[in-house]
Amino acid sequence: MPFGITPQRRLFEDTPILPTNACRVTSSKPAVVGAHSSPNTKKFAAITTLVAESKCHKFPLDKKREAQNVQPYTPQYLHDQAKRTAPTRYFFYQQTIWHAAPICLDIGCGAGSVTPEMTQKIPQSTAIGFDIDLELLTQGAHDSQDNQALHFLLADATSLPFRAGIIDFAFDHFTLLWIPNRMQALKEITETLRPHGILACIEPDYAGRIELFNKTTILSPKPPFPIVTALIRLGADPFTGGHLPRELRQLPFDQIQYGILSWKYDAEAMKTEIQSEAQLLQEKGIEWNLPAVIYTPIFWIYARKFHKK
Numbered sequence: 001m002p003f004g005i006t007p008q009r010r011l012f013e014d015t016p017i018l019p020t021n022a023c024r025v026t027s028s029k030p031a032v033v034g035a036h037s038s039p040n041t042k043k044f045a046a047i048t049t050l051v052a053e054s055k056c057h058k059f060p061l062d063k064k065r066e067a068q069n070v071q072p073y074t075p076q077y078l079h080d081q082a083k084r085t086a087p088t089r090y091f092f093y094q095q096t097i098w099h100a101a102p103i104c105l106d107i108g109c110g111a112g113s114v115t116p117e118m119t120q121k122i123p124q125s126t127a128i129g130f131d132i133d134l135e136l137l138t139q140g141a142h143d144s145q146d147n148q149a150l151h152f153l154l155a156d157a158t159s160l161p162f163r164a165g166i167i168d169f170a171f172d173h174f175t176l177l178w179i180p181n182r183m184q185a186l187k188e189i190t191e192t193l194r195p196h197g198i199l200a201c202i203e204p205d206y207a208g209r210i211e212l213f214n215k216t217t218i219l220s221p222k223p224p225f226p227i228v229t230a231l232i233r234l235g236a237d238p239f240t241g242g243h244l245p246r247e248l249r250q251l252p253f254d255q256i257q258y259g260i261l262s263w264k265y266d267a268e269a270m271k272t273e274i275q276s277e278a279q280l281l282q283e284k285g286i287e288w289n290l291p292a293v294i295y296t297p298i299f300w301i302y303a304r305k306f307h308k309k
């Protein structure tokens with residue numbers, strides 16, 4: 001069967017009851033649901049061993065929850081954005097002491113702008129990208145169909161299907177700002193981490209946004225910038241980056257390091273991002289004169305889960 005979104009969607013919708021040890025896995029080949037035999041049985045078996053039976057009743061994903069996913073970005077935007085944060089991710093990979101065959105989680109992986117890289121940069125790793133957006137996931141699965149160490153899963157960060165204490169490295173790249181119940185998501189993610197497992201995040205904080213209308217002068221508008229209003233209207237928290245270190249201190253992490261990415265304005269590299277912001281504001285009926293320079297602080301956070309003796 002040729003790869004396509006429609007058959008997968010139909011297959012999911014036609015499957016009212018999932019076996020207790022099953023979850024939905026998107027794949028570049030025909031979708032695998034339940035314990036049916038298929039070309040992807042091996043991949044599917046690998047992932048079901050990670051899934052907690054007690055948590056499987058939470059599938060299938062609430063359709064209303066899926067419909068609430070309003071983040072407006074295209075795969076191209078997400079790929080361009082990921083290019084700019086690559087040095088910080090490589091820093092995370094180098095910073096981490098890897099166990100044999102580590103399991104990595106890409107939280108809200110979208111179309112997989114980062115997930116395949118984990119299997120390339122982290123020795124002998126398995127990477128699981130999960131998201132509530134089936135279309136983005138399907139695109140990601142299609143783009144990396146030959147990578148057997150890579151899995152894409154339809155799941156919600158606030159109600160994760162994984163067994164506790166099995167994940168070595170959980171990575172969040174511009175996802176947490178879109179989750180209204182962020183603390184619940186952080187608790188779920190922390191529970192899946194093994195002792196000394198790592199949670200690494202890259203999140204913006206628009207509180208420190210600067211828009212310059214020529215290279216030296218801030219003219220108008222005054223903060224809060226229109227993009228902040230648009231993000232809040234969409235249900236996002238534009239100040240997530242600055243809040244995360246404090247939020248992680250309430251969870252069982254014994255080491256939390258954080259900082260702001262070094263950043264050089266490059267209009268060409270940021271073209272898709274700037275255009276996308278302009279379009280978003282236009283759609284929301286918010287006026288915005290395109291600035292000459294835009295700076296949004298991006299926080300990096302690297303936290304290690306507590307190891308009870």
Ligand SMILES: C[S@@+](CC[C@H](N)C(=O)[O-])C[C@H]1O[C@@H](n2cnc3c(N)ncnc32)[C@H](O)[C@@H]1O
Pocket residue numbers: 069071073078079082107108109110111112113114130131132133136155156157158172173174175178179
């Ligand atoms: C800005 S995109 C970032 C995607 C990806 N991390 C990347 O950098 O390319 C935010 C992603 O978060 C996902 N998302 C939002 N709420 C989620 C939730 N509760 N659980 C899992 N993913 C979620 C969206 O579907 C979207 O793909």
